[in-house]
Amino acid sequence: MKKVYTIKTYSYGLGRTRTTEKTGTLEELIAYYRYTLESGHSYNPKINTNPKTIKGLVSALSKSLDKISSCGGDAELVE
Secondary structure (H helix, E strand, C coil), rough: CCCCCCEEEEECCCEEEEEEEEEECCHHHHHHHHHHHHHHHHHHCCCCCCCHHHHHHHHHHHHHHHHCCCCCCCEEECC
């Protein structure tokens, strides 16, 4: 049985914050956030587009959101 995680993302910009929550296995979450990870990778090639752990995914997602969002972004793991 695969472990299920919930990730909450925040995108900041122009006086508002957009919050999104997504639940799934590590593979499902990587597939869901693939475009965001690849967009961040295009700005910073050090961002991993295929993380092996959930902590690696959260870290890469935070860095990607920070790069592609006009005023920054963040991601957190919700237990």
